[in-house]
Amino acid sequence: MTGNIDEIISDHALLFHTEEKRRKQKQLQLQNTVPKDILAALSAGDDTDNDAITKANHETTKFKKVVQKYNEKVNNENSQHADRIADIEGKVAEIICITKNVTQNLNQNRFY
Numbered sequence: 001m002t003g004n005i006d007e008i009i010s011d012h013a014l015l016f017h018t019e020e021k022r023r024k025q026k027q028l029q030l031q032n033t034v035p036k037d038i039l040a041a042l043s044a045g046d047d048t049d050n051d052a053i054t055k056a057n058h059e060t061t062k063f064k065k066v067v068q069k070y071n072e073k074v075n076n077e078n079s080q081h082a083d084r085i086a087d088i089e090g091k092v093a094e095i096i097c098i099t100k101n102v103t104q105n106l107n108q109n110r111f112y
Helices: 002-031 036-042 046-110
Strands: none
Touching: 002 036, 002 046
């Protein structure tokens, strides 16, 4: 289940680094041709975008951990349930066996 989340995190990280690299290359290209004030205006939102992407990746990682914990709890509950069912089935089998023995004893005692 968390495999898809891993893929999403990996894809986001790859896209983030690709975009960050592209922006730096463009900024280096424009440094020599565009005035500093205009370049600053063009790249003003880059830090905000980077922060948002980093936060989104962090939140996705936290979500993955929550899903993993939930899956562990569900698996533990299922295991405990299966163990309990096995115990109950064993006890039912014992009761059936005892009931058969008692019934046989009662039937044998009737004829004496």
